[in-house]
Amino acid sequence: MVRVPRHVLRRLLSVGEDPDAIVAAAPPVPLRAVFRRFWPYTRGGRRWMVLLLCFSVIGPVLDGAEIWLFKLVVDDVLAPRDLSPFLWIALAYLGLVVGSGVLGFADDVLSTWVSERFLLALRADVFRHVQSLSLGFFERRRLGDVLSRVTGDVDAVETFLLSGVANALYYLIQVGVFLGLLFYLQWDLTLLALVIVPLFWRAARHFSRLIKDASRERRRRSGSISAIAEESLGNVALVQAYNRQGWEQRRFERESVGKFRAAMTSARIRAVYGPIVEVVEVSGALAVMAFGTWKLAQGQLTLGGLLVFLALISKLYSPLRDLSRLSNTFYAASASAERIIELLDQRPQVVEATGARRIGRARGDVEFDGVSFRYPGTSRWALSGVSFHAAPGGTLALVGASGAGKSTAAKLQLRFYDPDRGAVRLDGVDLRDLRLSELRESVAVVLQETLVFHGTVRENIAYGRPEATEADIVAAARAADADEFIRLLPEGYDTMVGQRGRMLSGGQRQRLAIARAMIRDAPILLLDEPTTGLDAQSGRRIMEPLRRLMAGRTTIVISHNLLTVRDATCIVVLDHGRVIECGTHEELLAHGGAYARLHRLTAATAPTPVGTPPMGKVLS
Numbered sequence: 001m002v003r004v005p006r007h008v009l010r011r012l013l014s015v016g017e018d019p020d021a022i023v024a025a026a027p028p029v030p031l032r033a034v035f036r037r038f039w040p041y042t043r044g045g046r047r048w049m050v051l052l053l054c055f056s057v058i059g060p061v062l063d064g065a066e067i068w069l070f071k072l073v074v075d076d077v078l079a080p081r082d083l084s085p086f087l088w089i090a091l092a093y094l095g096l097v098v099g100s101g102v103l104g105f106a107d108d109v110l111s112t113w114v115s116e117r118f119l120l121a122l123r124a125d126v127f128r129h130v131q132s133l134s135l136g137f138f139e140r141r142r143l144g145d146v147l148s149r150v151t152g153d154v155d156a157v158e159t160f161l162l163s164g165v166a167n168a169l170y171y172l173i174q175v176g177v178f179l180g181l182l183f184y185l186q187w188d189l190t191l192l193a194l195v196i197v198p199l200f201w202r203a204a205r206h207f208s209r210l211i212k213d214a215s216r217e218r219r220r221r222s223g224s225i226s227a228i229a230e231e232s233l234g235n236v237a238l239v240q241a242y243n244r245q246g247w248e249q250r251r252f253e254r255e256s257v258g259k260f261r262a263a264m265t266s267a268r269i270r271a272v273y274g275p276i277v278e279v280v281e282v283s284g285a286l287a288v289m290a291f292g293t294w295k296l297a298q299g300q301l302t303l304g305g306l307l308v309f310l311a312l313i314s315k316l317y318s319p320l321r322d323l324s325r326l327s328n329t330f331y332a333a334s335a336s337a338e339r340i341i342e343l344l345d346q347r348p349q350v351v352e353a354t355g356a357r358r359i360g361r362a363r364g365d366v367e368f369d370g371v372s373f374r375y376p377g378t379s380r381w382a383l384s385g386v387s388f389h390a391a392p393g394g395t396l397a398l399v400g401a402s403g404a405g406k407s408t409a410a411k412l413q414l415r416f417y418d419p420d421r422g423a424v425r426l427d428g429v430d431l432r433d434l435r436l437s438e439l440r441e442s443v444a445v446v447l448q449e450t451l452v453f454h455g456t457v458r459e460n461i462a463y464g465r466p467e468a469t470e471a472d473i474v475a476a477a478r479a480a481d482a483d484e485f486i487r488l489l490p491e492g493y494d495t496m497v498g499q500r501g502r503m504l505s506g507g508q509r510q511r512l513a514i515a516r517a518m519i520r521d522a523p524i525l526l527l528d529e530p531t532t533g534l535d536a537q538s539g540r541r542i543m544e545p546l547r548r549l550m551a552g553r554t555t556i557v558i559s560h561n562l563l564t565v566r567d568a569t570c571i572v573v574l575d576h577g578r579v580i581e582c583g584t585h586e587e588l589l590a591h592g593g594a595y596a597r598l599h600r601l602t603a604a605t606a607p608t609p610v611g612t613p614p615m616g617k618v619l620s
């Protein structure tokens with residue numbers, strides 16, 4: 001016999017390490033913990049599961065009865081050559097077939113219903129949970145991997161919990177029924193047939209572990225593939241402009257090859273496992289046949305009895321084999337379950353305090369009081385002892401070099417993160433004591449990168465306030481100076497703007513964002529570089545709607561556009577996370593510091609303040 005060296009076998013049946021893992025594998029979770037975790041999602045379908053269980057008992061009983069009828073045909077009709085009992089045996093057989101058909105139909109429909117309901121509940125909950133996570137989670141994780149968990153891995157959990165359990169029970173019941181019949185027929189032959197069970201069990205345990213490793217690697221690679229696809233297709237313009245298609249392709253292929261290898265390892269494990277199980281099974285069947293033939297010769301068994309016994313043995317071995325295979329399926333599916341559990345175990349960094357306060361409509365008094373903040377996992381302070389105050393209706397401008405901490409301050413204002421030291425207050429109340437939904441309702445944002453959803457212009461504006469009427473939408477669009485261009489679009493307010501608003505120009509997207517903020521009618525307005533990416537003319541064009549939007553609201557504006565900054569009630573100059581200057585335009589000019597330097601330079605380089613070079617280049 002050819003001996004395969006151990007190390008070759010190990011290499012064939014196990015997955016290698018990946019030193020440059022794009023997506024890390026989820027921590028292992030014991031099978032029992034996986035069950036406990038997902039069992040609650042079966043709520044609502046449990047009584048139907050009991051019914052399915054009854055079907056599982058009835059099914060094998062009907063199967064057993066069919067085989068029994070075969071024994072009667074051999075022993076009572078064929079052997080004595082007597083046709084008289086045939087009619088009722090034939091009728092019983094027909095009845096059994098019809099019964100099995102009806103049962104099969106009910107079983108198929110009901111089990112699909114139970115599984116799909118389970119998936120519905122789980123998927124909705126996973127998505128709800130992911131939505132509840134703080135911005136920090138999404139800034140750390142690869143979006144594609146999260147998507148692959150929410151879609152692909154969720155389905156695998158169903159295999160684990162419902163189909164898996166249902167099948168396991170079904171097989172167990174089959175084994176029980178057939179074992180009962182076999183013992184009734186010939187207890188000594190049955191005992192001999194059962195010798196193979198411990199062998200089955202050992203093989204299943206060993207191979208399941210190998211399968212689990214390979215499946216874990218497969219799911220991890222699926223996550224990496226989704227992540228790369230999402231990143232490169234989402235940034236297709238950048239990829240093409242920099243001719244990086246080849247590089248992206250190689251990254252994608254590297255992960256795909258990883259998945260392919262893991263799939264091949266799984267296939268090899270299953271391929272080795274199949275014949276091993278078969279050899280065990282055939283040995284058992286042969287032993288039974290030999291002993292059975294001896295008993296037949298001794299006259300201790302009829303021919304019909306032996307044939308039925310052998311038919312039942314194959315019926316018994318089939319669920320036994322399926323049971324041992326199922327353990328492979330269980331372990332494979334548990335690799336996906338681990339990825340879902342890891343997702344569900346993520347806790348939002350920002351949580352609403354119990355008994356959080358309601359403030360109703362805020363006045364718009366914003367205060368940063370000695371705020372220091374470090375992004376999780378970093379050692380540098382993004383903000384350090386930052387204090388400023390914006391009175392209701394006032395405009396506070398945050399200026400500073402790139403990386404000075406302006407957007408971070410905006411994130412803290414929206415409570416995407418909590419400060420490590422100090423406090424951010426709204427109307428004198430620490431944001432941590434406020435209801436999160438009320439805080440967010442108090443703020444309307446217009447971001448640097450305007451977010452436009454795939455949908456109509458109308459839907460995009462109404463996103464700021466879903467209950468807005470048609471008149472509100474048009475009024476907001478007019479105030480945002482967007483009504484005119486919207487009416488020129490092919491279908492006016494019903495025009496689809498494409499994913500991320502691709503059908504619109506940068507300035508049009510920006511005006512749509514202003515209309516959305518306008519309709520929200522919040523007391524606080526957060527403008528993060530609202531004129532970035534716009535040419536001088538478009539930049540100037542949105543100034544007027546912006547001013548209309550800012551009127552009567554507390555505005556925090558992060559801008560390089562000195563037109564907005566000049567009018568601010570207070571200008572805060574940030575540098576490396578610290579406030580280095582603070583005052584009105586005139587005060588800061590008179591002070592002759594960083595702001596005055598910037599102003600001199602921008603005045604010298606640009607005729608109008610709109611479209612000036614980034615302040616970062618000057619301050620840093």
Ligand SMILES: Nc1ncnc2c1ncn2[C@@H]1O[C@H](COP(=O)(O)OP(=O)(O)OP(=O)(O)O)[C@@H](O)[C@H]1O
Pocket residue numbers: 139375378382400401402403404405406407408409616
């Ligand atoms: N999610 C993050 N995780 C870790 N560090 C971050 C994160 N976001 C920003 N930083 C770091 O925090 C610092 C402040 O960044 P921030 O985005 O607030 O700067 P900014 O003043 O808004 O810059 P810009 O004008 O270029 O938008 C930077 O050093 C940046 O590298």
